[in-house]
Amino acid sequence: MSGPGFENLKALIVEDNAHMRSLLRALLNSVGIKDIVEASNGQTAIEALRERKSDLVLSDLAMRPMDGLEFTRYVRNNDQSPNPFVPIIMISGHTEKHRVEAARDAGVTEFLAKPITAHNLFARIAEIVERPRAFVRCNGYFGPDRRRHINDDYAGPWRRKDDYQNAEVR
């Protein structure tokens, strides 16, 4: 097995901090991802997505005028979105639980807490490559499956068809 495997991948970096954009670009370069477009907020990122297909998005959370959450919701739900299934890694220093949950509920694929390390960034990319997530469309949400682990103690509510197929009826 040889070669990087990423040579044709197109990436989009959405980040308002120029130093962080440059660092992320350099880290992606180091695994062979060369075709990279940068945007400084969600609004310009949408324009970039319209102009050119992207296979992977790295996005910051807090940006103006459009933040990473609004951008993710646009990508997942808007009729004009060029690729609602594109993997989005949200990278943020806002690691408070409520913000991570907001990112998850907006439809991000992975969440990476700053400070970033190469190891953590590559681990998130590997996760997307190795274990692509199913997508779920339901009332109020479209995005990667938010149930990452099977919890045997979970008591419901049960909302999916396959929940019902496996359910015990009393």
Added chain:
Amino acid sequence: MSRPGKTAAQSVQFIAPDSYPQMLSKPRAARALHTLRTPETAAKAQAVLEAAMPAMRAAILQYVQEMERAQGDAAKLFEAAHEIRGFAETAGMITTGRIAEVLCRYMDDLTRFGRPLDATIVTLHVSAIARAARAEDDSVRTGQAVAAELAALVAKRLAEGEQ
């Protein structure tokens, strides 16, 4: 697995990974995973981080100045502290990043619950971040001790507020 207690099913569409375009084809995915995990890639990435450090450190010192100038303007101060916590540790300024993290969490929690900020706590943090950032050696014991003391003070004040 037993799943009792059901109510009427809601409409949920489940789209398996094979049913939508993947980031990489299967042969490329295998090669990409290999690339991500080789020591050569880790070494290249480490070199990238080390090359970026001087610029990141300089940027952090700029944010420190912005943060010091912003005392009295909580939004601006938070913005600068947030940038510092974002990449101080990546730049090797561990203590600076950790103190900024404590300050951001304190400001975020209090603002979210509509509680006023304690100016003393904010000022102490700003001063500690500035001192830590300007000290070349971030692993000095005094910096770590200050970080621990400030974290304890914040935890105490937050606990008092909850009572």
